[in-house]
Amino acid sequence: MRKYILLIILALFASVFNVYADEESIMYTEKAVILEVENSKDVNFENNGQDIQYVKLKIMSGKYKNKVMDTINNLSGNPAYDIKVKENDKVVVVIEEESDGYINAYISEYLRQDYILYLSIMFILFILVVGKQKGIKSVITLTITLFAVLKILLPLILKGFNPILTTICVSIGITGITLFIISGINTKSISAIIGTTGGVLTSGLLAYYVGSKIKLTGLNSEEAIMLSTIGDSINLDFKSLLFAGIIMGALGAVMDVGMSIASSIEEIHKANPSLSKKELFASGMNVGRDIMGTMTNTLILAYTGSSIPLLLLFMYHEPSIVKILNLDIIATEVVRSLSGSIGLIIAIPLTALVSSMLIKNKKE
Incomplete structure (x- = not known):
């Protein structure tokens, strides 16, 4: 195997x-x-x-x-x-x-x-050694995720399908397959899937609304500009590509939060089956609040880390804060990080609510 x-x-x-x-x-x-x-x-x-x-x-x-x-x-x-x-x-x-x-x-x-391959093999070996059976499942889900992105998502976008709708469908599919393989078909996985889907959709819709209001172009990177030069052969909506990227970028962190909340509530219920739905929900929210502080930092730091050269450039030239905040590239990164963080936060109460209800209803 x-x-x-x-x-x-x-x-x-x-x-x-x-x-x-x-x-x-x-x-x-x-x-x-x-x-x-x-x-x-x-x-x-x-x-x-x-x-x-x-x-x-x-x-x-x-x-x-x-x-x-x-x-x-x-x-x-x-x-x-x-x-x-x-x-x-x-x-x-x-x-x-x-x-x-x-x-x-x-x-x-x-x-x-060669060294990329060596690092990839090392990564897989660490997963298998530390995770054992779960590690094997993680490698399988990683393979499926790569396949979904490279063989389904990107080809469909190149063929002219709506990037936002395509990304939402692929994201939901990746979430469902990943969580069902990792934890099986049970209330924990279903709760995490619902919470993750709700958080990711919130992130995408919020980014779409705000991005449309502030007129983000989607052409804030060299890669997007290069892609625009082949616009005669393929029909690409760069605004939709931007929002699709925000959805996909938030998926991993939101899925992590959703699974952590659902798993915590299930373990709490096993330890004390007499707890009510309200008490289970409160316990899940307490766990979620602890996760929220670090995971929102994770998203914002990830986006900031990719923009360090740009931030240094701004610090060196010292332009006005008004000019900085209204630049397309800066506004894009702010919308990306904040909408992703809001989607992550929404996933906490949603997952806690669904998980506490499903667990108690299953028992009844």
Whole structure:
């Protein structure tokens, strides 16, 4: 069973290298290792020459495996874009076959997949060792979640389906499957699903309403702007994409809260079956209040952590608070974090109420 699960996860994380072609050339994306590097300057370039590297590399995969090739690696001086290599570095190269038989190789990126794969395997092993049977279920649900996002959610959005409705449906499906696999089909899982769904819907609707009122564009990131350049081939609503992202981003934290509340109430009921619905609800709310303080911080800190460069930029230039709060990118992150936190808070009383009612009704 464990070997089967590991194979599934490894298959999901394995890199797929594409071959693509046009009328004049065929291109392959392959792995390579750097054998030799000679640093120099291009004397024909303005501003006293551009740094370049004369590189000898060995192809490690595909049609040209074990072939040694020479290439020139141009450097712009900007560390955000330069791929400065040294001997024994592993890189991704694009091999171009010209129609006349000539072959070129270009360094396109550092090879990062190996260590990402090692970290992924370590993550799965820790889940299996610490969680045991629950860990196996966690790996299964993680696989299902990745499949749902990569093979259902994203393809449907690209085909033109409404991003908000699609994300809501996929989120509910992920929540139900995850909680039923982890805890079985029982009142605890049903309560957590209802609480999670209510919290996520609240978060999404609130973000949609406020975002529409303050005219958020959804084009607050480089990725969204790049995606807008292919708008002729696919029809994308970037505002809906933004709100769909808010729903999906809040799902994990809200699901965690819903399951924690439902599980706590069930354990309290097992310890003292004589407690009334009102007393069980009050106990669930007490647990929820403790969770609320840390989980809201978790959401806000997660969104803040991803925006540290932007915050440092603002602190350096010291613009007015009015200008900062009214920027699209800042307003988007504020709406994202606050609406997600409100959805999380709503999930607490909703889960506590449903759980206390279902447990007592089941007993009766």
